[in-house]
Amino acid sequence: MYKFILTLFISACLNICLAQNTHFIKPDSARFITGTQDNYRDITFNDQAWKMQKLGEVWQSQGYPDYHGYAWYRIHVHIPSSLKKSAIWADSLRIYLAHVNDVDETYFNGVKIGKIGSFPDDKGGYVSKWPAVRSYCIPANSNLIKWDADNVIAVNVYDGGGTGGIFMGEPFIDMLEKTDGIEFTAKAISFLPGDKAQRKLLLQNKFNTTITGTFHYKIIDAAQHITLKEANVITVLAPFASKEFTLDFPHREGIELTYDYTEKTSGKGKSFTEVAPYILTPIASNSPVINGPAVLGAMAGHAILYRIPVSGARPINYSVSGLPNGLTLDAKTGIISGAIGANGSYPVMLTATNSIGKYQKVFTIKVGDKLALTPPMGWNSWNCWGLSVSAEKVKSSANALIEKGLADYGWSYINVDDGWQAPQRAASGEIVANDKFPDMAALGTYLHGQGLKFGIYSSPGTKTCGGFLGSLGHEGQDASTYQKWGVDYLKYDLCSYTDIIGEDTSLAIQQKPYIIMRDALKKQQRDIVYSLCQYGIKDVWKWGAEMNGNLWRTTEDITDTWESLYDIGFKQDNLYPYAHPGGWNDPDMLIVGMVGWGESLHPTRLTPYEQYTHISLWSMLSAPLLIGCDISKLDDFTLNLLKNKEVIDVDQDVAGQQAKKVIEENNFQVWVKTMADGSHVIGIFNLNNAYASYGLKLSKAGINQLSTIRDIWRQKDLGKHLSDVSFNIPPHGVRLIKVTSPPTP
Template identity: 55%
Template sequence: EPGEYHVNIKVSNVLGSDTRELMIKIGSDICLTPPMGWNSWNCWGLAVDQEKIEAAANAFVNEGLRDHGWTYVNIDDGWNMHKDAEPKRDSLGRILPNEKFPDMKALGDAIHSLGLKMGIYSSPGPHTCGQYTGSYQFEQKDAHSYASWGVDYLKYDWCSYDQIARDTSLAERQKPYLVMKEALNQVNRDIVYSLCQYGMSKVWRWGAEVGGNLWRTTGDITDTWESLKEIGFSQIENQPFAGPGHWNDPDMLVVGWVGWGPNLHFTKLTPDEQYTHISLWCLLSAPLLLGCDLQQLDPFTLNLLTNDEVLAIDQDVLGYQAKQTLVEGDIQVWVKKLADGTSAIGIFNLGDTTQGYHFDFAKAGLPNHLHLRNVWKNENLGSFVKGMGLKIPSHGVVLLRQIL
């Protein structure tokens, strides 16, 4: 029956025991916490194929990522027929995968057998950004195909819809997303709906109205400090519009081996920039979608992705997106309210040198007396009154959580 159910779970082994409450919500609303998973684009670009998708799914299990909440395995552009190829669809109008994806239903079954979920990609225009077949005028057919394959997530990328839209009015920007949402509503499957149109017409103001569960707020990210800084620290105006079932999406994660094609390289972000990347996205309640080769996870990257205390900030059920509460020179403070009444706090140094900083609680709108924990170090720091002294590396962060 629809409703909210609370289940107490206790686990124990030779190291001890712990108890947590699991809240289960049953109803029409989905995506109540930000999606966590992997997308093929930042890694493989148009060189993606079924074997690479299966390898990513297996890596989720073999590397232990699944046990930390990483769930979605999403195919981006390049899985169906190129715009210049024929046929693009069968005699019934159903979309055809290309030779790189010989059996979509089997792929979906394989992903689900691992306890994971499958995502796919399309465009409301005639073709995708990579010049593959789009869903224009075949939205209902495609939605039914996705459901029959076991798809759990659709990234719907504006791309060639500029050729169709009559103008840049709000109604024209909304129209293709309403059409596909109506098609998704006709299938007997919950499919997370990701709007990808780069923040046009301030999509955060209306994304939920057209049925979106998440929406890109910017253009594509790259693995540079300039791109990370510009995108991550601009998520201010959209803050009030995030919450359970509808999330601002500042794009995918650029840690590990990336490349947007067959030739990969290790991320150009420094270790401290990577800590900033993961910390800020978690404070923002952002979707966490990896874009790296999961078969080349080094110990540092794996540590970034499996710190449960950090991930818990992103997945907090209140769904509150952090606010920028203080800017002092190169220092920015972002505060996220949590469901238990406490806060998570990120103190970021955007400057080019390590800085000593006195963190004044009142200036950041925080209580006078705080018990604090360093989340990356999993270490209680103690009690502080009015403020605390910090040393923050260049482009780095101190990520704290208030404890009761």
């Protein structure tokens, strides 16, 4: 019976343990050691010789920068009986650990109270569950709890790659209250005619007990500091019942919605505030528009595949004038394919026509020794599917890329991340796919048939980050296999290679595996974009191009929080000298839309303000743009972020210059990017936590002429012959403008 109750409460807590009650214990640190032994779980184990670690931060930032594998935390905590006595419900003690990367097994006073994920030694092998919130509950009457005495929470952690530890939140211990059973679920927002919007909110009771209380909501115009509407509703929720509310509000920037629920008996409540999504990108014209880059890199004699990205009403007819020998155009699909035998620059005229109009664009195919002349754009499976990726999910994502119109704006790569490999190689040593991918070559053919590129993932170590087979000792075979499968892109992730090199931290040892795979790829009669994923170790941006790398990760993994976005994105400012056509600094994938890393997909935790900042900054950085969400679940707001032609043009500019930070003052940053046509794109970023005004004299950004200023997101000119501009910018938000000066006489 005890086990049943414990399991029930653990299951309930996983979804709702995100708020702390008034009375709680917040342990700031724990004793820590790498490696693992069974007796580390024992309550009597002497851990005095262990080092201290701050909870809520990864161990890589606390003295273990390159460590991946097993580790233990032991949290010593005094639990006063007053915690129980002050509780209204007094039903269960909650142990909230925030997130753990990647697997945890947690013990309370020597007894296991929960486990999420699987260790490499478990039956079935390593299964990462890092996105899951770790929250375990123990019945308040359990003899496990030592009231008014010291207790030990021992957590065995396994990190398979990237960051490791208890992080992305602050652990706490408290008593569960009825209000913890309340959950708010915001359904997709509806954008209505007349600049109106509507949000449907579901108020749910996740507990097997009736909850009575008051639901309160407020609609605020944060830009003008006024309340537009406010209401209280007495609400009784039966066990596991729910009630839907409809909120109507203006469709514009700056609208914030606050919800809270106060439980009647305890007076305790749960609340959250959200920024209402708002669309800045104008509705695309029905007349055809050719989007995407103006240049393509390829190698002589290698297969070329290019889907002309055209938005507008269907059907569309395509034509190309000046198409070089060896290439053909499918006039119905707009797919150019074939090969060019000789090096050179081949300008062609692309034409798209429908019943409404015609659009033409000069497009240059450069055949030589460089690929990825503009940053790759596409989708990667990791941030939504994690290790649960399958061929069907990949095909579904490819179909959604086309059905949602993203392929019409230049999004073209479909990249399969970790989790596709079989447990063993073939007898010949060749890498083979697992049952989720019955025919990799057929998958490549399927993607190519739609004009999309096929990406794949591996590691220079024996194992990938997810515990699947890596390429060590089989680099040549794997590169040859990728060619046979029709692979166009390889993400090569450091992972278990760090276990092989041991204490050797030299530059040569970091470069070695990427040199081996570089040389293997060079032997293939196929263009394969080479993505170096080694987290910026040894300043990879300084030598990534020598590896024939087309992009190189400059950071650890990004997560869907402002803190992660800020720490990664705004620390790229000194890397601008190393970005160029054919080689790009990679600050990791996009964190918009529904993400979840394999399960429990959730809307990104970035506010709409922060999402505009995210896409604006990545475009100014000339960063690879790889969507990480479930494309089939893209809403109108997220599509607005990903289908703005003028924003994409900033990223895909043929000059390939990364923006520079030119001003930092009063918690604002101003970044400037020089475009191929001589214009400048300026991003003004408000890093404050509230709306704030900023005035920019163009001369401070190095522009000394009266200029035309255009709002890029709104695709609207703000004026001509201007020397300065002022904006009221939302918290963590941006104004992205293009400044065009008249030519110098």
